[in-house]
Amino acid sequence: MTHTPIRESGCELCDLAAPMTVYADSKLSVIIVDDANYPGFCRVIWRDHVREMSDLAREDRLLLNEAVFAVEQAVREVMAPAKVNLASLGNVVPHLHWHVIPRYTDDAHFPAPVWAAAVRQTEATLLEARRALLPQLADAIARRMNQG
């Protein structure tokens, strides 16, 4: 069955180009966000322009939950963070997406959320070492998503 994606003109997630996309299917995609302070920050983006988890059919909601879970597992496996943060906010871009963020005690905001005021600058060598793991993270995400 062909699915015609729901699109909203001007929504930056509908229009997203895909240079860092590590997984994509007809329902969702997974990107590694190019965030200088947060190597390994990932987003799971639902393809259709819907606002909330409760706007999804049950089957789709379970699928999206499982994708976020697969990305969390890959992030833990490869990035070995102190904590994983998961969030679906979407106040600015009300197009359903999840943030999966590896947190470290030396990161710019720890223990506050990444959206609070920064409290430190992480050492460049630490960020560089984490950034070097991204190809491995991309592989781990693709492997787990393709198992599903």
Next chain:
Amino acid sequence: MTHTPIRESGCELCDLAAPMTVYADSKLSVIIVDDANYPGFCRVIWRDHVREMSDLAREDRLLLNEAVFAVEQAVREVMAPAKVNLASLGNVVPHLHWHVIPRYTDDAHFPAPVWAAAVRQTEATLLEARRALLPQLADAIARRMNQG
């Protein structure tokens, strides 16, 4: 089968008293947080002291996802927010819990996350009107959780 809860001394979610608890079973509880700026802010708290979603058995993870979903539905139904925010952070209190937050365009941080710097003070009459919905929200959560 009796389940002996995993407890960590000094963890504020293990030790939580239950004045605003609107639902509780052997696995999880749902509380309405008494946040002056965010009437309707709820938390779903896993009973065992575990850190991450990926520390749960699959069955428990699905149960927790469904509970967060039920609370999101109740929040939408009763509080009619502009957007729902969902987050599992736990950097300060690494005891698995989810925030379910009704967001309004007039709230203290909109469209930024509630953890960013506040940008306004919501009118007292609006907060009061939302606070008046809390008994109804408690009922809606209990009803949806007991359906599950």
